[in-house]
Amino acid sequence: MDESLTICKKIPANGANRQNNDIKVSVTVLTYNHEKYIRQALDSILMQRTNFSYEALVGDDASHDGTPEILREYAEKYPQIIRLFLRGKNLGASRNAYELTIRARGEYLAALDGDDFWTDPDKLQIQADFLDAHKEFIGCVHDYETVDEEGRSQGKKRISWISEKKIFALKDFKGVVLPGHSLTIMKRNIFKEPQHDYTIVYKAHPMICDRTGALLYLALGSFFRIERSMGAYRRVRNKSGSNLTSTLYLGDEDHLYNDYLYTDRLQSYAESVLHVDGGFEIRKRELFAGVLCRFFLRPSGEKFKIIKEMLKNAQAPALYLLTVPYNVIKKLYIKFIYK
Incomplete structure (x- = not known):
């Protein structure tokens, strides 16, 4: 393995519930200087009520605040769920996401950035049940709310490149429009048996991979939007560069x-x-x-x-x-x- 991808400290999961075929959903969590928000993000994953096993692959991209210490705390406390990857040096968001994704063992993939959080404890169950019942869709999304840095609601504010269509297909993409915010998406894990070279995820752009991922999936099928708000996108406005x-x-x-x-x-x-x-x-x-x-x-x-x-x-x-x-x-x- 490339030394730049060395996992400085990977806390192993409890083997009792970690067989590859036991994992229904893999959640990838990207963190970078999210000391202020990461607890809420992880707690929103851990509160999920499911009738299946799920895992959270957390990749910290060489944070220089207190994020790694918080992550170690959670990984040690919840080894049956959290798989922790602490990067030796900064990889960029796209490579960080790719390295987590190719290690995901779930049938389905979900994602959550370290400064966002889920608000519904049934989110994973609802989306997994939908994909189980609707093989015609490659993924599904749900509604979300927007909050400020302190978690206060910003009403119905939306992001211009996020669609609210009920069914979102390749024709709706237009090179930039997404079927949903990353925190709302659950999709089938096409990376377990890749049909193409998916390293394009980080080769196309070192920091942006949501459009790349959308393209890969929309080439295979459509997304369905579930009309239920189950997560919060945090609009962080600062000059630190962490946003x-x-x-x-x-x-x-x-x-x-x-x-x-x-x-x-x-x-x-x-x-x-x-x-x-x-x-x-x-x-x-x-x-x-x-x-x-x-x-x-x-x-x-x-x-x-x-x-x-x-x-x-x-x-x-x-x-x-x-x-x-x-x-x-x-x-x-x-x-x-x-x-």
């Missing part, structure tokens, strides 16, 4: 072009490996409009070079230019609705 959105976007002049490059990698994989159309041209035109607007607001030779490169690689350059007004208006509308 992924702030790390990737705040103060990053090139974030739109970097997003374009990520989208282009996914499009290439979708077409050459999965042989599907993920609607990536729609997303790339949106990103082009954003880059063009930034150029007009603050011109630079580097931005002009990026614009030329995007048009050069476009399947229909004229369409990129013609749809700029529409995409600008769409962006302003989304900002107003989801502010």
Whole structure:
């Protein structure tokens, strides 16, 4: 194994209930500097009422706060459920998630970030029962609430790239839209018998893998939304960089072009490996409009070079230019609705 992936301290699970075929659901938990929130996240997993065995694979990506100590405490107290992976050095969210996923032993996969939490003790049971009964779906999602850093409800605030459709298929993806927030998703474990090279999960982008995962699954089937709120997404606004959105976007002049490059990698994989159309041209035109607007607001030779490169690689350059007004208006509308 690559030394960068060394598990510094893996606390073994109780062998009595840990046979591979005993695990119905594997929950992957990504943590990085979540000292303030991780107890609530883990407690929301441990409170689950199920008639099956489940496991929680917790991957801490070299936190430099008190998160690892809290994780050791929980792993020692609940060895029959928690499998702890403490990274020797920072891998990035995508590689951390991939390494947990390929070690998951469950028939189904669920996920929870270390600063979010579940609110319904029957969440895992409800979703597993649904997938047992509906083989036609590759996964299912549920409703969720949004809370602030202190856990206070923010009402019906939603995320612009999270769909609320009852049935979400590949045609709805459009290169960026997701069937549900990661904390709401349960899906079949396709990683146990992979049909393709799934290292694209971390190779496409070191920090973003939700869109990559969505593509892999939507190429195989659709998601169903259960109209029941069973989790909370925490909107963390700080300048520490521990929040992924702030790390990737705040103060990053090139974030739109970097997003374009990520989208282009996914499009290439979708077409050459999965042989599907993920609607990536729609997303790339949106990103082009954003880059063009930034150029007009603050011109630079580097931005002009990026614009030329995007048009050069476009399947229909004229369409990129013609749809700029529409995409600008769409962006302003989304900002107003989801502010």
